[in-house]
Amino acid sequence: MFNRRLLVPYLRPSAVLLAVILILAVIDGSHGRFLSSSIVFSVLQMFATVGPIALGVGMTMIIREFDLSVAGMVGMAGCIAVLTGGDNPWLGLAAAVGTGLCTGLLQGFIIARLKLPSIGVTLGGLLVFLGVSYALTGSRSIQYDDLEVAGLLGQHIFGFFSIPSLIILVIFAVVALIFGMTKLGRDLLAVGGDRRAALSAGIRVDTLLIGTFAFSGALAAMCGALLGYSLASAAPTGLSNVLVPATTAAILGGVSLSGGTGRPLGIALGTLTLSVLQSGLNALGLSSYAHEIFVGLVLLAIAILDGTAFNARLDMLRLALRRS
Amino acid sequence: MSTPSTVDRPGFRAPSALRLASRGTLMITVLRVVFLAALAIIALSSPGFLSAASLLSLVTTASFVGCVAVGMTLLTMSGNIMSFSLGATVSATTLVFTAALLSWGIVPAILLSLMFGALVSLAQGLIIGWLGANPLVVSIAFFGLLIGIAPWCTDGNSLFIPPGSGQELLRGKLFGLPIEFLLMVGVAVIGQLLLTFTVFGRNLMMVGSSRRAAEAAGIRVWRTTASAYLWAGLFAAVPGMLLAARYSKGNMDYGATFDYDAITAVIIGGTAIEGGRGSIVRTIIGVVIMEVIRVILLLNGFRQEWQYLISGITILAVILLQTTIARK
Numbered sequence: 001m002f003n004r005r006l007l008v009p010y011l012r013p014s015a016v017l018l019a020v021i022l023i024l025a026v027i028d029g030s031h032g033r034f035l036s037s038s039i040v041f042s043v044l045q046m047f048a049t050v051g052p053i054a055l056g057v058g059m060t061m062i063i064r065e066f067d068l069s070v071a072g073m074v075g076m077a078g079c080i081a082v083l084t085g086g087d088n089p090w091l092g093l094a095a096a097v098g099t100g101l102c103t104g105l106l107q108g109f110i111i112a113r114l115k116l117p118s119i120g121v122t123l124g125g126l127l128v129f130l131g132v133s134y135a136l137t138g139s140r141s142i143q144y145d146d147l148e149v150a151g152l153l154g155q156h157i158f159g160f161f162s163i164p165s166l167i168i169l170v171i172f173a174v175v176a177l178i179f180g181m182t183k184l185g186r187d188l189l190a191v192g193g194d195r196r197a198a199l200s201a202g203i204r205v206d207t208l209l210i211g212t213f214a215f216s217g218a219l220a221a222m223c224g225a226l227l228g229y230s231l232a233s234a235a236p237t238g239l240s241n242v243l244v245p246a247t248t249a250a251i252l253g254g255v256s257l258s259g260g261t262g263r264p265l266g267i268a269l270g271t272l273t274l275s276v277l278q279s280g281l282n283a284l285g286l287s288s289y290a291h292e293i294f295v296g297l298v299l300l301a302i303a304i305l306d307g308t309a310f311n312a313r314l315d316m317l318r319l320a321l322r323r324s
Numbered sequence: 325m326s327t328p329s330t331v332d333r334p335g336f337r338a339p340s341a342l343r344l345a346s347r348g349t350l351m352i353t354v355l356r357v358v359f360l361a362a363l364a365i366i367a368l369s370s371p372g373f374l375s376a377a378s379l380l381s382l383v384t385t386a387s388f389v390g391c392v393a394v395g396m397t398l399l400t401m402s403g404n405i406m407s408f409s410l411g412a413t414v415s416a417t418t419l420v421f422t423a424a425l426l427s428w429g430i431v432p433a434i435l436l437s438l439m440f441g442a443l444v445s446l447a448q449g450l451i452i453g454w455l456g457a458n459p460l461v462v463s464i465a466f467f468g469l470l471i472g473i474a475p476w477c478t479d480g481n482s483l484f485i486p487p488g489s490g491q492e493l494l495r496g497k498l499f500g501l502p503i504e505f506l507l508m509v510g511v512a513v514i515g516q517l518l519l520t521f522t523v524f525g526r527n528l529m530m531v532g533s534s535r536r537a538a539e540a541a542g543i544r545v546w547r548t549t550a551s552a553y554l555w556a557g558l559f560a561a562v563p564g565m566l567l568a569a570r571y572s573k574g575n576m577d578y579g580a581t582f583d584y585d586a587i588t589a590v591i592i593g594g595t596a597i598e599g600g601r602g603s604i605v606r607t608i609i610g611v612v613i614m615e616v617i618r619v620i621l622l623l624n625g626f627r628q629e630w631q632y633l634i635s636g637i638t639i640l641a642v643i644l645l646q647t648t649i650a651r652k
Contacts, residue, residue, distance in 0.1 A: 066460070110640075110644070114644065114647065114648060115647075116643055116644070116647055117597045117598055117643075119405055119406065119597055120591055120597045120639065120643045121640065121643060123584070123587060123588070123591065123636075123639060124636045124637070124639035124640035124643065125636065125640075126584075126636065127584075127588065127632045127633070127635045127636030127639060128632075128633055128636030128637060128640070129636075130632040130633075130636070131629065131630060131631070131632035131633020131634070131635075131636055132633060134627070134629035134630065134632060134633070135629075135630065135633060138627075139627055139629050236629070244408070244464055244467060244468070247460075247461075247464060248464065248468075251461060256458070257458045257460055257461055258458060287476065287480070289471075289472045289473070289475055289476040289480070290472070290476075291472070292468045292469070292471050292472030293468065293469060293472035293473055293476070294472075295465075295468045295472075296465045296466065296467070296468030296469035296470075296472060297465075297469070299461060299464060299465035299468065300451070300462065300465040300466075300469070302461070303451065303457040303458055303461040303462045303465060304451060304455055304457055306457065306458070307451070307455035307456040307457040307458075308456030309454065309455050309456035309546075310455050310456065310457075313454060313455055
C-alpha cells in the first residue's frame with residue numbers, strides 16, 4: 001500500500017523546513033524563545049497571509065505560466081471588500097472573490113485563446129488592478145467600520161488557529177486531495193511539463209489554463225478581502241511585495257518556474273518554511289534583513305541546483321581538476 | 325520607431341524587411357501613429373505642458389527609469405524575460421556611491437558604483453547563463469540578498485551626503501540640459517550601438533529568438549547572457565549614482581518600482597517579451613510615452629496614481645494588438 005514514489009516530491013521541501021527549524025532551534029539555544037507555543041499562532045497567521053497567494057501563483061507556475069497580477073489583486077480585493085461589505089461582510093467577500101474569479105478567467109482566456117505570454121498579460125493586469133484600487137479609494141486608506149469582524153478574524157481558535165488560517169488549511173487540504181486523487185493533478189503537471197504532448201494526449205489545455213488563472217485570481221482576492229477585514233482598513237498597496245514571498249514559498253515547496261513539477265502540499269510546506277523562518281527570526285530578535293538574506297541564499301541555492309547545465313558544468317570542472 | 329537594418333547581415337533573420345510588406349505591420353504602424361498623434365495633441369493642449377518646468381521634470385524623471393529600461397531591454401531581448409533585481413541594484417548603488425563618496429571622493433565613488441552594479445548583475449548572468457538557472461528565480465533571490473544585505477550594512481539608515489562633497493558634478497546642467505538626461509541618452513546610445521554594430525548584439529538577438537539554434541550556430545550562449553547582464557547592471561548603476569547625487573542621500577527606497585516601470589516601458593515600446601526582437605530606441609519611446617502620460621495627468625489635475633491604470637491598459641492593448649495583428 002505504501003508508495004515511496006509518492007513521497008519524492010516532498011523530500012526537498014520537508015528537508016528545507018526541518019533544516020530551518022533546526023537552525024533556528026540551535027541559534028535559540030536554551031532560551032526557549034523559538035520553540036514556544038505562542039510562535040505557532042504567529043506562524044499560522046503568516047501562513048494564512050502568504051498561503052493563498054503562494055498556492056495560486058504556484059499552480060500557475062506548475063502549468064508553466066506566471067501570474068504577476070496577484071500583487072495588484074490583493075490590494076484591489078481588500079478595497080472592494082471594505083467598500084462593499086459595510087453592511088454585510090459576506091457580501092464584500094463575495095464581491096471581492098467574484099472580481100478575482102472573473103478577472104482571472106479573463107486573463108486566462110486571453111492567455112490561452114490568443115496564445116499570449118502570461119507575464120505580459122498579467123503585468124497589464126497588475127497595473128490595471130493597482131490603478132483601479134487607487135481610483136476606488138482616492139489614494140487613501142479606507143476604514144472598515146465593523147470592528148467585530150476584525151476581532152472575530154483575529155481570535156484564537158483551539159489555541160493555535162484563527163478563522164483565516166483554518167480557511168486556508170482547509171483549502172490546501174481540499175486542493176491537495178483533488179490534485180492527488182483525480183486526473184486533474186496529473187493533467188496539470190502534463191500541461192506544465194510538455195504542453196504539446198498534453199494536447200495530443202487529449203488534455204483540454206485551454207480549459208485548464210483558464211481555470212488555473214481563475215483559481216489564482218480568486219485565491220488572491222480572498223486573501224486580500226480577509227486581510228482588509230482583519231486590519232479593519234484597506235489601502236492601495238502600491239507595488240508591494242506580495243509577489244516575492246508567494247513565489248519564494250512556491251519555489252521552496254518544490255515548484256519550478258520551468259513547469260511540470262510541484263504539488264499543492266509542497267507549496268504548503270514551502271509557505272510553512274517561510275512563515276517559520278520569519279516568525280522564528282522575529283522571536284529571536286534578529287532583524288528582518290536576516291530573513292531576506294536567508295531566503296535569498298536558499299532561493300539561489302535551489303536555482304543553481306536546478307540549473308539545466310549544472311550537472312554538465314560539474315563534470316567539466318571535475319575533468320579539468322583531474323587533468324591538472 | 326524603426327528597427328535598425330539587419331538585412332545585410334549574413335545568417336541573420338530579417339523580420340523588419342519581410343514584415344514591412346505584410347498588411348498587419350501596416351495596420352500596426354497606422355495604430356502607432358494614431359496613438360502617438362493623439363498623445364501629442366492631448367499633451368500640447370494641456371495647459372502648461374510646454375513650460376520649461378514641466379518639460380524639465382519630465383525629462384529628468386524619465387532619465388532614471390530610462391537607464392534601467394535600456395538594461396532591461398537587453399535582458400528581455402536575450403530571452404530572459406525580465407529581472408526583479410535591477411531596481412534593488414539601483415537602490416543599493418545609491419548606498420555604495422554615498423559611502424564611497426564620503427570615504428574617497430567623487431571619482432572613486434563613480435568607479436566603485438559602476439563596478440558594483442556590473443558585478444552584482446554579472447554574477448546573476450553567470451549563474452543564469454553558465455549554470456542554466458531560471459532567470460526569474462535568480463533575480464528574485466538577488467532581490468532578497470540586495471534588500472537584505474545593503475540595509476544591514478547601514479543599520480537600516482539612509483546615508484547622507486553633506487553639501488560640497490563633489491556630488492554637484494552629477495547634478496545640474498550641461499549645455500542647458502539636465503545631466504541626468506545627457507547620461508540617459510549616453511546609456512541609450514551605447515545600448516543601441518551594442519545591439520546594432522557588435523557581434524555581441526547580433527548574438528544576443530539570436531540567443532533570444534532561439535537558444536538552441538544559437539548553440540547550434542556555435543555561439544557561446546553563456547557568454548552572451550553574462551554580457552547582457554553585465555551591461556544591464558552597469559546601466560542600472562548610473563541612475564543609482566544620479567539619485568544619490570540629486571537627493572544627497574543613499575536610500576534603499578529609490579529603486580523600488582523601477583523593475584515594473586522598466587518592463588512596462590519595454591513592452592509599451594514593442595519589444596517582444598519572449599525575446600529575440602526589439603530595440604533600445606523603442607524602449608526609450610516607451611519611457612517617453614509613460615512620462616508624457618504622467619505629466620498630462622498631473623497637469624489636468626488627476627492624481628498620478630491614475631497612471632497605473634492607463635499603463636496597464638496600454639500594455640494589454642499593445643500586447644493584444646501586436647500579437648494578434650502580426651499573426652494574421
